[in-house]
Amino acid sequence: MRFNTLSIKKSNDLIFGYSPKPVTTRRGLIIGGGIVYPELNFTLPTMSINDSTLTNITNQYKEIVNGALERALQLEAPGLIFEFETLLEMTQNPQIAIGLVKVMNDVCEEYYVKHGLKSEIRLTPNDLREFERPPKQRTSELLDLMIEVFEGGLNAGGDLLSIESTGGKEVSDDALMNCNIKQLIFALSVLGVRDMKMLWRKMVDICLKKGKIPAGDTACGFGNTAMVLAEKKYIPKVFAAVVRIVTVVRTLVCIEEGAVGPDKDCGYEGVYLKAITGIPISMEGKTSACAHLSPVGNIAGACADLWSNESVQNIKLLSGMAPTAYYEQLEYDTRLMNEAIKEGSASILNLQRLMVNSDIYHDPQALVLAPDVVIQVAGEIVKGKNYIDASIRGALKGLDIIEEAVNSDKLKLEDREVIWIDSLRSEIETIPTDESKFVEETIAEIGTTKFIPAEYGL
């Protein structure tokens, strides 16, 4: 592991709007440099994507960007990011994705030239490889399509490149359902890590060649799946909180390979990445309730450099189209944070304290996002001698902190939740830190029908 110390050592320095390694975009947005910008994400309403709907789709994306930028002008906003997460058919047919980036970027450029309004497109192609079961992470032809979208989309005007990569998801889905922490750590710290190394090496190379920004990844398919399952009471919140910590180690790999941030919005692990590496991060919370519920609506903003809505359908609301309305909400959220920044450190910490305290003891998943907890757990993660050891250390530290909060009566958990603390701890303590041994044990347990070891270089 490349990172063995924390970039941010004190919780008072882990704040919104500032990161030790800010990122400057081509139109001059400085992310992590003292202003929190909105990051608007959007998707289509219920409709099919095919040749007959393509013109309609193109118009919708153009109108979304136009609507938000027009509103940004009216609100005298300093700038914004648009995240374009491609839908399946768009990555399968790269020309669709590339064409849409161009259309949206043309609008961004128009507002920049005419009004000086700075905006950028974060291009996030979906990871097609999970469509094959078991997936062929390294040899699938689907990877070629993804690369075509990376390259073509950046050429067409995307400035930041991200992905929600899915290496290990074929194992983690069942592990989440069964609350099998050993298999989950295997999925993330062995398979996920190995896949991230391969994929991000390619993505960083592409960005460097084109002068673009390799932004970051998110373990959305792991950590947020756990969060949503916990929200539905399908799995314990304690388990979901531990999963969140384990995702840190996996996502850290993209930064080891050269990603510079801002890390992606739905990666709540971003706050750990910021503490460990110093990169700026995008986060989402209360204003992403349009996409999914979460127990971390306020606390998620405590260390954000970009503030996102995750995704909203392009449908009509009373005020206008939903993406414009959600952009406005994001703008007011960030305006408040930026006002605190203008007032100085005491105001930043005051606002942050309110964000943290309003959520922290309602759910263990919120607790593990609190800046002081992040510093403690991240401090354990960087002591790891390898990715597995780092995951184990982080998870055990997280469990200790959750247990302490329960014992001190600050965090109220049902008994059926509390019993998972010991049970998870006992399971985690049996995991070998040696990768070969862990691989051998796991294959003996789950076989190789779900995943193909060679596709992970095993």
Next chain:
Amino acid sequence: MSDLLEKLMNCVELGKINKVSSFPPSLKGQDGADELCKMALEEGIKPQVILNEALIPGMSKIGEKFSQGRAFVPEMLISAKAMTAAMKHLKPFFTSGEIKRKGTFVIGTVFGDLHDIGKNIVAMTIEGSGWEVIDLGVDVKPEKFVETIEKYPDCVVGLSALLTTTMANMEVIVKEIKNKYPDKLILVGGAPLSQEFCNKIGASFYSPDPQGAVEFLKKVAA
């Protein structure tokens, strides 16, 4: 109900697979569903009685707890494993036709969509309620559903989708099935769905949760 069947039902509900399994800690060292089902057959209890009075009620109990938010999915899964351990002793009686399931349920996530966690939970819950479940997996095209219905003409079909863009594919599948089998019962579910959408595409039933699907199938089987 005999003591033996009651114990067997409890083992399924609590997820006690066999004597050596350590879960649940309160039953450590005691016989599990595996041993108790074998004993019940040896005592001459009819296989259909074992199924209807111990195994299905055991799964129903954990299913109810789950739908009331008092049990987690992993607890359901371990109950399902306990039921499977008992069912292996009943397998020959299914083959001979001495015992029958309530019906066949064919389920899959619609084409273009890879999400299977919700679909798996529904499949497991329905299987535990006494139905044979044919799980077609994810990204399932209309022709696959039609082909499977040909094999199981009396089946009920379940469609799952998690994305707003793949919900539209449900309509395509429903149309293709209804073209060939106009009376086929089709159950739909998934996060972005609604009763209104179900009505619009001509599906038979929408359930926001697995237990609702089980209740619907109970009425179908009655």
